[in-house]
Amino acid sequence: MKEKIITALNRVTKSGLNSFWRNKWVSTATISVMVITLGLITSLFLLSVVAGSILTDLEQKVDISVYFKLSTTESEIIKVKSELEKISDVKSVEYVSRAEALAKFETEHENNPLIIKSLEELGENPLEASLNIKAKLIDNYESIASFLESTRFSGMVDTVNYRQNQKVIEKLSSILGTVRNSGLIAILALGFVAVLVTFNTIRLKIYSMREEIGVMRLVGASNWYIRGPFIIEGVLHGLVASLVTTIIFYPILVLISPKIAAFLSGIDIAAYFRNNFFQIFFLQTLVGVFLGVISSLIAMRRYLKI
């Protein structure tokens, strides 16, 4: 029994390889369509990685600061800090003491002797201590700002800079949301179209072989014996398509990556592609093989009924 299965697998594999090679033109057509599909899917994937990193970057640049009146003691501020940290929406709170604020101010303006001089003339530190707060989500800032503006803290809080930035933050928040949602929809829609094109190409191929499939049945082949070579062929198509996609894709990526990096500093997609090469290649191959095999199986179904 085991031997029979091995013989059958051997025959099916050989037949699949044969038909892959003999139907060169059909294979080429199928593979080209698959390459376009896989290329598109991989581009969309990389695009979403880039867009995602831009969005996170932007999101991370947003924070709000609360400035404390000069009379507030450090321990009072630390208390507020620990209270803030207990709020679940808050990601991090950073304390900037008056001295630190001054040091930072001085380094920022060290080339400006006028400011340094007037600061010296003042004789004391005019800067307020502050807490820099980052929220987990951009939409959380409103509630954090209201919390700080509550009457409990009115004695020590001088200003919360949220109100100045409120418009910008809200705008950014809505843009981020739109980009994420519509990006996802666009990716899904394009991916779906690409998959559909591949599926239909394979369906046409199977359609052109419908009589053969019927003949195999009439000569006494079982369904799996008929499907076998098509599965092997589907695997080969997916594999070759994935290889070809990578071979075409990588040089293009290397070419355009510096241009993108110039636009958006810190994003090197070529490097990202290299670092995640195996995951990307594996997923891409998986999609190709899956498409090749499943499309064949679905398209064959009706012709196996004889």
Add this chain to the structure above:
Amino acid sequence: MIHFKNVSKIYPPHMVALENVNLIIKSKEFVSLVGSSGAGKSTLLRMLIGEEAPSMGEIIVGDVSINSLNHKEMPYMRRKIGTVFQDYKLLPTKTAYENIAFAMEVAGKDDSEIKEDVPQVLSLVGLEDKANQFPYQLSGGERQRVAIGRALVHRPDILVADEPTGNLDPVNTWEVVNLLLKLNELGATVILATHDNSIVNNLERRVVLMEKGKVVKDDAKGKYLI
């Protein structure tokens, strides 16, 4: 034993191809099925291998009712029957050798057996030098002989030949007929559908005459007169 029991076939919407056919073919019999074009010969044979289902009635082979077989069981039944199709039905992407080997492969025969039998059958049908040619590279008669080779290579219990000599010259025709007789001698039931009255008249075997979907004559040692 093959038993057609009250078999009727109506191709939709209302083409009556067979009407109430009753026919018993005993094991190891050699039967010629004759009748004018459109009489229903091919339809009858197609139902024997389950290519078409009868609209009414039942077909029994051995102790199995063909129309009750499910999808998984059907291939096993078909492997016991060798069929020469009127339109050959060769696999266009396989060579003559591979087409013949295919019938053995699906039946799960060993590679060694295939390597031995296929060349034998190829020379039996006179195609040893065309083994690696694809159907489109063969003449009509050569294709027909590949089809015959495929039908008999796995030594089926039943050989169904639908007009297997339609494209052959007289010499080849007689070689094929003699081949069928030989297989019959070796124990196969043979059903031969044909128009060719010279074959039938020389065979002196059972002749079943069909007309407009009905069996109209059944002679143990018949002649086919037009």
